[in-house]
Amino acid sequence: MSTATPLGLALADRRLPGGQIGLWLGALVIVLLLPLLFNSPVAVTIMNQMGISIVFALSYNMLLGQGGMLSFGHAVFFGLGGFMAMHVINIIEFEELYIPLPVVPFIGGLFGMGFAIIVGSFSTRRAGTVFAMISLGVGELVAACSIIFVAFFGGEEGISGDRTMGPPVFGYEFLTEIEVYYLTAVVVFVTALLMYLFSRTPAGRMANAVRDNDERAEFVGYSQRMVRFISFVASGFFAGAAGGLFAINYEILTEENLNLVTSGGVLLMAYIGGIGFFIGPIVGAILLTLLQTVLSNHTELWQLYVGILFVLTVMYVPRGLTGLIMMHGIAFKTRRLGLLIVPYLKVGMPLAVALFGFVTLLEAGHVANAGIVGHTEFHWLGTVFDIGNMGIWALGLVCLLAGGYGTWHQSSQVREAWHAANDMTAGEGTS
Amino acid sequence: MTVAALELDGVRKNFGLTEIIRGVDLAIEKGERHAIIGPNGAGKSTLFHLISGKYDKTEGRIRLNGEDVTDLPPYEINRRGLSRSFQITNIFPRLSVFENIRCGLLWSQQYRYCFWKLVDNQRDLNDRAMAVLEEIGLADRAETPAGVLTYAEQRGLEIGITIAGGAGVIMLDEPTAGMSHSETEQAVELIRRVTVGKTLVMVEHDMGVVFNLADRISVLVYGEIIATDTPANIRANKAVQEAYLGVTDDAVEGVA
Structure with missing residues (x-):
């Protein structure tokens, strides 16, 4: 968590301690070695889904945990980024454009960011109820539009494409799930690191300050609206990138990817994992993806169990599963x-x-x-x-x-x- | 003639039909320590909110170092060199004490909304934050979440956030409220130290603190300033004695 710096670092030199760099490198090694341990096609598919959820949940927590903005419409940026990425994949195929596939998530990110600039310009004035209601309204609006604007959203069947038609990257054409896994893993690592680093910049620190006390922030020279806007736009970028990863993995985008159910899902992931910690949403994304993929094979009631888990978390462990571990x-x-x-x-x-x-x-x-x-x-x-x-x-x-x-x-x-x-x-x- | 650090010109504030501030004219010179006193409900805190931009003014102009800041939002006024504290402790409770101070420093150190530099790598910024912590005596609490500090420590931190940015005009709203005698003494020393060469405007109920610190005193009663003068003259002022100073606590409660 942001404030959890060990006591020994109270001196002015607070640069990223070696332990943290080691932590990130360790995470990278684990992520790259995981397919050796879990190499069945099903496991790789689940891990890809986890990666997508991790980026999405981390981007959501830039709003809720870091910035104090409760959004009910975050899937809009995920979905729009995904649709755009899907279109880019199709353009690559049919126009024979030379865009390597690993770039596509970031194009989706830029599209999500562009839409976040528009929405954020009027939704970030205040946090609290006003922000939550606007996010809900925009979420409904875009979900409704997705049925109406068939050219972009493809109507009810959505749009699909073929990721393998682009130029090969180091000889890989992303024909197999495992190749997609490594692409996903690299994008997840890069975006997670960027989101972490963002939280350590002046804009990121002030996002925490505005979350804690927006009035006080104004009296140290910061416009609460501008601070929120910057977090919101950054969050839109990473949500869009997650959507781009989804497009690459599933090669189809539908209305389901930007509706309120998906928006609610990412809220559950972040909250159950623990919104007060950077790794909280990662824990939540992994757990909920597991429940969603594994548990749903065993029982039709899996959503009920997820709901009970959420209610119990809110009531008894408001700091989430990560908080439960950190308590020790x-x-x-x-x-x-x-x-x-x-x-x-x-x-x-x-x-x-x-x-x-x-x-x-x-x-x-x-x-x-x-x-x-x-x-x-x-x-x-x-x-x-x-x-x-x-x-x-x-x-x-x-x-x-x-x-x-x-x-x-x-x-x-x-x-x-x-x-x-x-x-x-x-x-x-x-x- | 030099430009006043802070100048109020016919400032009025109505809440609905109720007049809270009824035409305040006030000029505070650079380097002056100025106290505003008055019975409860006189509008002292409201006046602070008007000057610092928290409230819109119904009428009148406010100038900071000669520049009209009447219609600016709080953050714009702060960037022009006015920093204030609050009567009710107003800190960033989940951030560490160190981070609280650093947030108070960021804008004044030109970091603005920067999202490409890591705060922990800014040695000068962190040195300054530590220096402020030393100044307010909270260096050993640097990594504690601000929300768990004792009341007196939080009041100290509140002052620390206010002075961190190095603003030329410092406004403190009842900095010693709720403190014990020894804590008050320490706070007064702290305020004296950190406002050397700066303009201080403070609201304070503790007359010991007021007469100890202030170069000049304004007495605010029912939204109007009935006298502005040196401590000695204020003490001798008949109107002030009637309105405020000489009366018993019970009578003050009655006025409020």
Whole structure:
């Protein structure tokens, strides 16, 4: 996070510490090696989708986390960048233009940025409700336009193309998923780094200041509107670039890519991951892409689970999953993380039982509710459950209640262990 | 004749039908430490908001170093060399103490809306921010989020943000409000130190602080300045005594 500089750096020389450069290089190496570990076509496809989501969610967090702007229409810039990229891919094919494919996402970015300049010119006057409402309105407007302006949006079937018709880059024509993976990985790395660096510039720092206190920012010489506008335009660029990556990966863009569902999805990613941390949206994008691709294969209720996850995050972990991990920083530094393991296991087991009961009941209820004749079974944990068997319902209920009670019963122990692990004075007075 | 640092000419402010500031004329010379006192509800803070651009003026002109700033937004006025603090602590709570000061410095150090330089690489900028932190005695709290500082520390930080940019005209709105005696003494020393060679305009309720710091005092009652003079003359002024100074606390509450 922006403010999390270690104490030792309080001196004037605050240049990017070596540890951070190492972190970025490490991330690059991991990203480039991942396909060796996960090399099935499905895995590569999922990782490509993750990359797209990461850029999109990071660009969203330039608004929400960094700038305090809650947008309900961010998919507009993603979608418009994607449509433009798709058109560019088609122009490359039919006009035989010499534009290498890795450049295409950035052209999409420029288009998203251009539209962000127009929208931002009137939407960034204020943050808060006004900004949120305008973003919602623009989102609806553009989604509606996408059905009307067929020449650009291709109507209901959208527009499609062929990414492989451009000039080869170092001999690659991007015929296979793995080649696209490396293209995506490089673009994700470059854009993520640029977004991080932006947050460390005067404009980026003042975005945080305006988020915290827009009035005060005006009294140190900054127009809150201009500060927001700059973040908004930059965010539009990166959202458009994410859209361009989408165009390359899927070779089709439809209205779905710029409507409110996509706008809501990126909000969930950023929020569940943790909007207060730079890596929060990355965590959220990876997790939600996994849920979206893997979980959706197993249950029709996956969106319900994502919704429950979101509500729980808002209620109990407002700093997101990254915040949940970062909370353990003190215990980790004082080497007292061990104190927490046993209590976590003790509470984790009944929690898992409760979760099992909960999911069993939900899935059984779903099958019963659908009421399709002859369809009374569902698969869960490698077992077939039949809702005709009353025992299933009883098992679910008992697990939920017993697990819930056990969790509640053990939670006081976790609380005590937590205090012990985070007590700054412990270990000093006793010696 | 030299140009006044700050000059108010028939400034009025109405909220609906209510007249809050009813024609204020005031000229504050460069290098002067000027205090504005008056009972609660006299319009002192409103006057500050008018001068610093937070509120629009209903009537009248305001000049900063001879330049008309009446209709400028706060950030434009700040860029022309006027910086203010707030009665209610107004900082960037989630940024570190260091970052708070650095944000106060960025514009005055010509960084503007720059998005191609990294702040952490600007040695001069960071040296200056550290120097301000030393000045306000918060150097050891540099990396603490400003929102978790104690009240007195936050008041100090508030002054730090205000003076960081090196503005020629400093306006402090009740800088010692809510402080203990020892904290007040420290704050007064701090204010005295950091405003050397600058123009200071302050609203203050603590008469000890006012008579200790100010070169001249203006008394604001019901949106009008009834007297502007040296501390000694203000003390002796009959109208001021009647309106404000001599009366008991209870009576002051009654006026408010």
